[in-house]
Amino acid sequence: MSATATNRIQKRMLVRERLTLRRLSVTLVVLLVVLLLFAVIALTVGSERIGLDAILRIIVSELTGGRADTPAEQVSIITDIRLPRVLMAVVVGAALSVAGAAFQALLRNPLADPGILGISSGSALGAIAATIFAESIPVSRPIAAFIGALITMGIVYFIGQGRRGGSTERLILAGVIVNAFLSSIVIYLLTAASGPRLRSVFSWLIGDLGGEPDLLPVAAALVALGIIIIFINSRGLNLLMTGEQEALALGVEVKRVQIAVYIAASLITGAGVAAGGAIGFVGLIIPHAVRLAGGSDNRLVIPGSALGGGAFLLFADTIARTVIAPLEIHIGVITAFIGAPVFVYLLRRTS
Amino acid sequence: MLEVREVRFGYAEPVLKGISFGVSNKELLVVLGPNGSGKSTLLKIIVRVLKPESGSVMIDGRDVLTMPRRQTARLIGYVAQESPQRFPLTAMEYVLQGRFAQGRLIGFESDEDVREASRALEMTETAEFATRYVGELSGGERQRVMLARALASRPRLLVLDEPVANLDISHQVKMLDLVKELTHAADISAIVVTHELNLAAEFAARTMLMKSGEVLAIGEPREVLTEERLRTLYGTDLLVDQNPVSGAPRITICKIGAEDQGKENLKSQI
Amino acid sequence: MNRKSFFTFILLAAVFTLPSACAQKRQAPAADRVFIDEQGRAVKINSDPQRIISLAPSVTETLFALGLSDRIVGVTSYCDYPPEAAQKERVGDTMRPSLEKVISLKPDLVIASTASQLEQFVQRLDELGVPIYVSNPRLLFDLLSSIERIGEITGVKERALDLSRGLRERIEAIERKSAELEKPKVLFILGADPLITVGKTSFVSDLIRRAGGASISDDVSVDYPQYSLETAVAKQPEVIFLQAGESALPSRLKQTPAARANRVYHLNDDLLLRPGPRIVDGLEQMAEKIHPTVN
Numbered sequence: 035m036s037a038t039a040t041n042r043i044q045k046r047m048l049v050r051e052r053l054t055l056r057r058l059s060v061t062l063v064v065l066l067v068v069l070l071l072f073a074v075i076a077l078t079v080g081s082e083r084i085g086l087d088a089i090l091r092i093i094v095s096e097l098t099g100g101r102a103d104t105p106a107e108q109v110s111i112i113t114d115i116r117l118p119r120v121l122m123a124v125v126v127g128a129a130l131s132v133a134g135a136a137f138q139a140l141l142r143n144p145l146a147d148p149g150i151l152g153i154s155s156g157s158a159l160g161a162i163a164a165t166i167f168a169e170s171i172p173v174s175r176p177i178a179a180f181i182g183a184l185i186t187m188g189i190v191y192f193i194g195q196g197r198r199g200g201s202t203e204r205l206i207l208a209g210v211i212v213n214a215f216l217s218s219i220v221i222y223l224l225t226a227a228s229g230p231r232l233r234s235v236f237s238w239l240i241g242d243l244g245g246e247p248d249l250l251p252v253a254a255a256l257v258a259l260g261i262i263i264i265f266i267n268s269r270g271l272n273l274l275m276t277g278e279q280e281a282l283a284l285g286v287e288v289k290r291v292q293i294a295v296y297i298a299a300s301l302i303t304g305a306g307v308a309a310g311g312a313i314g315f316v317g318l319i320i321p322h323a324v325r326l327a328g329g330s331d332n333r334l335v336i337p338g339s340a341l342g343g344g345a346f347l348l349f350a351d352t353i354a355r356t357v358i359a360p361l362e363i364h365i366g367v368i369t370a371f372i373g374a375p376v377f378v379y380l381l382r383r384t385s
Numbered sequence: 386m387l388e389v390r391e392v393r394f395g396y397a398e399p400v401l402k403g404i405s406f407g408v409s410n411k412e413l414l415v416v417l418g419p420n421g422s423g424k425s426t427l428l429k430i431i432v433r434v435l436k437p438e439s440g441s442v443m444i445d446g447r448d449v450l451t452m453p454r455r456q457t458a459r460l461i462g463y464v465a466q467e468s469p470q471r472f473p474l475t476a477m478e479y480v481l482q483g484r485f486a487q488g489r490l491i492g493f494e495s496d497e498d499v500r501e502a503s504r505a506l507e508m509t510e511t512a513e514f515a516t517r518y519v520g521e522l523s524g525g526e527r528q529r530v531m532l533a534r535a536l537a538s539r540p541r542l543l544v545l546d547e548p549v550a551n552l553d554i555s556h557q558v559k560m561l562d563l564v565k566e567l568t569h570a571a572d573i574s575a576i577v578v579t580h581e582l583n584l585a586a587e588f589a590a591r592t593m594l595m596k597s598g599e600v601l602a603i604g605e606p607r608e609v610l611t612e613e614r615l616r617t618l619y620g621t622d623l624l625v626d627q628n629p630v631s632g633a634p635r636i637t638i639c640k641i642g643a644e645d646q647g648k649e650n651l652k653s654q655i
Numbered sequence: 656m657n658r659k660s661f662f663t664f665i666l667l668a669a670v671f672t673l674p675s676a677c678a679q680k681r682q683a684p685a686a687d688r689v690f691i692d693e694q695g696r697a698v699k700i701n702s703d704p705q706r707i708i709s710l711a712p713s714v715t716e717t718l719f720a721l722g723l724s725d726r727i728v729g730v731t732s733y734c735d736y737p738p739e740a741a742q743k744e745r746v747g748d749t750m751r752p753s754l755e756k757v758i759s760l761k762p763d764l765v766i767a768s769t770a771s772q773l774e775q776f777v778q779r780l781d782e783l784g785v786p787i788y789v790s791n792p793r794l795l796f797d798l799l800s801s802i803e804r805i806g807e808i809t810g811v812k813e814r815a816l817d818l819s820r821g822l823r824e825r826i827e828a829i830e831r832k833s834a835e836l837e838k839p840k841v842l843f844i845l846g847a848d849p850l851i852t853v854g855k856t857s858f859v860s861d862l863i864r865r866a867g868g869a870s871i872s873d874d875v876s877v878d879y880p881q882y883s884l885e886t887a888v889a890k891q892p893e894v895i896f897l898q899a900g901e902s903a904l905p906s907r908l909k910q911t912p913a914a915r916a917n918r919v920y921h922l923n924d925d926l927l928l929r930p931g932p933r934i935v936d937g938l939e940q941m942a943e944k945i946h947p948t949v950n
Contacts, residue, residue: 051516052475053478080883080885081883081885082888107888107889107891107910114888114906114910115884115907116885118907244848244849244850246848269488269490272482273485277468280465282433282434283432283433283458283465284458284486285456285485330478333493359886360875360886361875361880361881361882
């Protein structure tokens with residue numbers, strides 16, 4: 035291969051002109067590999083030591099329907115505890131990251147994150163209210179969380195816009211106010227409702243992936259549906275991101291895209307929070323990292339955030355489970371620890 | 386080519402009070418008028434950002450306002466007033482947005498889209514910026530990239546809202562030169578809104594003066610930009626004579642002794 | 656003396672004489688004694704307190720068991736045992752008692768428990784000169800001495816000694832029975848989602864030990880830790896106790912000897928989590944579940 039040809043290839047690899055199908059596939063495959071790697075690590079690491087060979091035997095026997103020659107408690111740890119938790123991390127991470135990316139494009143604001151805007155709190159409030167008042171209804175939690183997200187988003191948008199259009203600061207202030215308001219309602223509900231649920235409600239507010247996995251299939255289906263809807267609209271979102279009026283002039287059916295993405299993003303926030311709680315900062319860090327690595331095109335940012343968010347929560351949860359095992363740290367502690375500095379960095383850069 | 390008829394806009398307070406005018410093939414029309422006279426609103430109606438209360442906008446005999454939005458986008462290229470870009474986007478990505486109306490809704494740009502975008506970049510002499518972020522370009526470079534996006538769909542009409550507002554005098558001239566050249570070479574008509582009276586006089590085939598939502602005058606610059614009319618419209622003392630080089634009207638601000646008078650005023654206050 | 660300075664004089668006089676007047680009022684029954692409470696604080700208490708406020712359900716139960724029901728003038732809204740406690744004046748809940756209410760009841764003794772985490776409230780009362788005694792039973796036998804101390808400060812020392820002697824005998828009886836037996840592994844679940852259990856230093860762990868079991872979460876020195884579910888499964892508990900508020904055993908704990916052998920029990924947490932005299936009832940119930948054959 036001649037020097038110039040190598041040079042040209044190198045140039046094509048390094049210099050990004052636009053998103054091509056090739057670039058998209060390469061990036062997604064890399065992210066998928068990282069996700070799978072983290073999933074394997076999350077499956078093999080824990081407060082209890084189980085050998086890799088034992089884990090493989092358990093998984094193979096689970097898939098083939100046979101019985102592993104491993105102790106029953108090890109089978110239970112892998113299939114009942116670690117595996118659901120891995121899936122939970124992937125689903126919740128994908129949900130919150132894609133919701134973040136979608137809200138950022140929708141509001142033309144890289145600081146929009148379901149946690150910062152109070153949308154996660156709205157979902158959590160919905161889920162908590164459903165737990166207190168309608169626990170017997172099977173899918174009341176994700177539905178209430180979805181409604182909570184939808185209403186909160188509407189309120190935040192209304193406050194953040196103002197009469198002469200919104201600014202970054204105004205939107206974030208709106209989020210702060212709404213967050214404060216919602217926490218007062220949550221605290222009221224906690225005071226008024228009976229005691230023993232208190233602890234699990236708290237873990238909802240800060241996030242916990244180790245809960246009962248009974249909501250996992252429903253949440254996974256809703257999150258997948260929402261991500262697909264947002265992905266379908268990603269070209270329109272690209273144009274919307276540079277300016278609403280310009281998008282109209284360039285032929286985007288702006289209202290249709292906005293409503294579809296708004297509902298889909300609220301849906302996945304609701305489903306994610308109902309399953310794993312309001313884990314903060316994921317929706318901020320991940321889309322930002324994906325943009326940094328591969329550009330702002332939402333055809334990459336949306337699926338990239340889904341995979342990256344899943345991988346990130348797997349990573350954070352593995353840390354939360356293992357550093358002071360058998361004690362567990364709240365995963366929100368880990369994500370906030372990484373996320374808050376990223377937020378400050380972004381805030382300084384945008385304003 | 387473009388036919389705007391009886392366009393009205395504004396519910397409580399009328400912003401446009403039944404505006405009618407036309408632009409012919411390859412013509413550059415510059416729209417002038419004080420702040421709040423309805424210039425930008427008019428442009429936004431033509432590109433369908435705003436919906437008029439009544440009236441019609443026709444291009445080559447077809448009603449723009451009722452056709453699918455994507456079809457309008459293919460006919461009209463719009464350069465809006467500059468707004469800050471908060472997400473990193475390369476110039477190529479930006480210009481490819483201009484192909485949205487041609488492309489598939491889902492999926493990737495075709496080779497043709499890329500070809501057209503490259504062509505638009507070349508026409509505006511911005512091909513070298515293709516891989517650079519739009520936010521990192523200088524004001525003049527960015528304006529040309531914005532123009533390139535408007536050109537990427539090979540429109541019949543260009544609509545530019547204050548394209549020279551933030552540019553120095555050499556970039557202003559360069560920009561309008563480019564637009565004028567496009568109308569000649571690429572079979573495009575153009576409507577430009579600006580506050581620069583002298584530039585308008587120099588480059589426009591025709592100028593249109595607007596006053597509180599109505600057309601005050603439309604025609605060749607020398608007919609429209611008369612001293613009497615501009616004085617009353619802007620409420621400022623100014624002098625209109627002839628540019629000795631081009632022969633176009635030349636507008637000069639008159640504040641004879643203004644400085645001295647100001648000093649007098651200050652003294653009396655102290 | 657003009658009017659203005661006259662009023663100033665009156666005001667100043669009032670400011671200086673009021674506190675001493677108040678202090679005198681409290682000193683009236685004379686014979687104050689200084690006790691050191693269970694946190695090492697010095698508390699001045701008169702020899703025969705007649706207006707007692709309890710700031711914890713466990714303390715209320717102790718006071719009733721000592722036959723002091725007539726002298727209790729205030730309890731918390733959580734104090735529901737014995738039923739007569741509910742008829743006493745409420746001063747707020749355990750975590751947030753009302754300072755105003757407490758003061759307005761003019762207590763000559765307030766008893767709190769460290770379990771309610773009222774450090775700041777205790778300090779406020781201290782500053783206001785209200786005698787407040789803090790009980791701090793960390794282990795089962797601390798409770799017995801705590802009961803004796805409360806008997807001493809309230810002037811019913813003999814009754815308190817009788818009560819603690821009786822409790823001590825019952826505890827020793829249980830310990831004797833289980834001494835020679837092997838110790839089943841016990842998981843005590845305070846909260847199921849996330850899993851909250853009891854650490855080595857907690858009161859409940861002491862109960863488990865004395866009831867003849869071995870708490871699997873004794874490896875943690877936090878009182879109420881959020882505990883790894885998979886460690887709980889891996890340690891294969893043979894008996895699981897659930898707090899009454901938790902409806903069912905989490906499905907992911909099904910692969911444990913306790914679940915397989917149907918040895919998952921709900922316990923009345925009032926008996927276990929309130930360090931009062933009834934805790935020995937709780938201990939007996941626990942021992943019965945751990946060693947059903949003997950107890």
